[in-house]
Amino acid sequence: MNFLENTLSHLEDDLYSLYSCLLVNRYWSQHVIPLLWSQPFELVKETSSHKIIITYISCLPKETKKRFRIGGIKLPNYERTLFDYPKYLKNFNTQKFCRALNKTFLTNTTSPQYFYSKKSKNKFSNIIRKQIKLFKGFYIIYPKNNFDKSINKCFKPILKQYYSTYPNPYLAKEIIYLLFNQYITLKSLIINTCLDNRYKMDIELHLFLQRNHNSLQNLSTFELDFVKKLSYNREWKKEDFLLTELLNKMSEYAINLRKIRIEIPFSDPWGGQRLTTKFHQSLRKLIESQTKLKIFISNYYWDQTESCLYESLTKQSNTLKRLTLMELTHSDHRFRKGLSSWKNLETLELLGGSDFLTPSNVELEQLSIKNLFIGQNYEPDPLISKILKATNKNLNKLVLDGSSNSIIFETIIKYCPKITHLSITLSLDNYNYIILLLPKLFSNLYQLKYLKLSSREINKKSEIFESLLKVSKSFPLSLQHLVLELNMYYLNLDYFLKQCHHYLIYLDIIYNNIIIQDELFLTLMQYKKDNNNCQKIRFFSSLEFPYNLDLDFLDDVSEYITFVKEKYSNFNINNLW
Known part of the structure; x- marks a missing residue:
């Protein structure tokens, strides 16, 4: 029985496989039904x-x-x-x-x-x-x-x-x-404050959930998601009250949360109205009450007059492993103190921007961060180079989104030699100097296995290609997986790949142009033929398959190229960890 349960647990998100298992016999169905009906609204279409x-x-x-x-x-x-x-x-x-x-x-x-x-x-x-x-x-x-x-x-x-x-x-x-009687015990609760009142149904989910304590005791994931614009006039005072009551009740009964995600847009979700101090205090109380919190994701920007959430998160110094901050973030001394106290923090994602520039004389203690994501708006803050310096030999995976700060690249070259996975989204700002730094960066990363190069603006200026084409010469011999989102012309791509000193094992091409030429696939096919070590070439596109090309031709090249037919924006290719 344990063997069957373990096997079926790996299929819990696969509706069709579970349905097939359901029809085997009655014994199997008794084990499949709980999985199918554990998250029914996620498994079926709306x-x-x-x-x-x-x-x-x-x-x-x-x-x-x-x-x-x-x-x-x-x-x-x-x-x-x-x-x-x-x-x-x-x-x-x-x-x-x-x-x-x-x-x-x-x-x-x-x-x-x-x-x-x-x-x-x-x-x-x-x-x-x-x-x-x-x-x-x-x-x-x-x-x-x-x-x-x-x-x-x-x-x-x-x-x-x-x-x-x-x-x-x-x-x-x-x-x-x-539905929510005494024997219901939830593991995941996602509250979306955009309760669709188009059909005049005020069901007050929050108020009900806070009454049923048993439904919250085994909760491991809690997500609160606000929506900026609604098609009706929302009762923001009522929502604030219900959510405050719910968070207070959860802090008593749902104390074993492993993940908390708070999505509250900075641009006034209630048209000028703000969440009250009571809500902020209840959120702090919820965070402090946790005993196993590992993941905290938030774009909640609280007022400076309120008590700092980072002080609450320091209570989780022994358990917190991932911290994701979006939009503006209070990056003052309390955030820096938190970085030092979260001894087991492995993943730090800074996706938005900083509202506080770190003094240049500030230094951080050694950090245990292994995975780091730096958003474009964070790069002016000297704190980023301080974090890179403090992570030094622990840092394995790094994402630089819209990079234009040469100081960051120089810090990586000097202090972060053990990076194995690197994703760089290039920006036109300070581009020439960054390109000059890339060969030196790659030559220092002797353990680099995965590299993604992309640019949101690269197709606007053709002269960028000339300087970028020379970069592939400096790829380290350790590199196995290369991802290119550069919309290269097929001749440029051919030259770029031939400049590599060794053949890759995996190659992904992400293409955003509205016109795709046959020669592009012929170039990739030839590369695969010439490279016996290359195990897979994948092609992603914003266009729908077959990209306005001949199906017979695509069928011939599909022996060498895997066409990912779902849009690449839905494919989890950017998540290095």
Whole structure:
């Protein structure tokens, strides 16, 4: 049994393989069902997500399902499902769940077209509708005694007639209450504050989750994602209150989180309104309460008057392994103190920009960072060269996004000789001097195995190619995998590859031009033929396959080139770690 469970666990994100395993026999199905239904909304397309909600409702007792039929929801005729599917739910995304609810009300109501209906122009009709709405308050969703049942029996026909044309938005709440009962224990919770109210459903997910403590106790991943612009007027005070309450409750019960991601756009997500101090304090409290936190990802920019989150993260000095900061970041002395205290920090990603320039006389202690990502807007900060110097021999993987700071390259040459994976996105600013430094950089990186060269602007100036073509001569002999995102003309590419002193094992070409010539593939094919050590050449493009080329020709060259048919932006080629 353990062998089967371990094998199936490797297929938990592969819907088609799991479905095939499901049909083997009953014993296998009993082990596959929990995996399939642990994250059902992630495994199916949005167009079919409403079927999950209907299946959940079908798991309920007969008497309970009557309330949904009264509310105008069409349900299957079968009595009960073979499995109690809700209890297997482990990963919950509020946005995907809300969309599934919206789809359910749209496609499974008696008269869905009335779901969007605006106020009728007929005054008499509006009066009748208002009178019927009064009866909704008398219907008791969970009757406790015979008196409650008698009241329901009186009003049931009236409500059934009403909800057959105007589905009850409060059914959404009831679905959640029935779904998140006491035996549900989540492992991943993603809250998207863009709860889609287009269908008038205020389901208050946050408020419900904070009531059910059992659903949070085994939580290992928590993500809070804000959206800048919404199509409706959001109740920001209510959201702030609910989220604050949720974070406070999580700090009591969800204390074993391994990953926290906070996405709050810096450009005022509520049109001038800001999150309150209470929310900030509850977030600090949540971070400090953790015992196993390994990953913290955030673009949350707090006001300088608030207490610093880095002070809270220092409580995780023994467990924190990855820190990702986006948009503006407070990089003052408290951040530098945090870098020194996070003894097990292996991955540091600085994707945005710094709001504080580090004094030139500041020095950092030895850092344990192995993986470092430097965004373009961070490069003016002297802190970056300080970090590179402090990581020195520990640094293995480095990403420089939009590099134009020569000081950074000089620091790498001097202090970081053990880099094995390097990605450089070149910028036109200070380009000539950077190109002169690259040969010296490559000659010093004697352990370099992976190299990616790219530029967002390189196709705008042809003279860049002339200086760049000479760089390949300096590639170290250790290099095995080369990725080029430079939109090279096929003759330039041919020259560039021939200048390498040794043959590569892996070669990836990322091409963004709207026109792709046959000669480009012929060049790559010839390189593969001439190089017996080359195991794979992959081709990525922003264009859809077959790139407006002859299919027979592509079929011939596919023996030598692997065409990655999904768009390269969706392919995880930039993640070195």
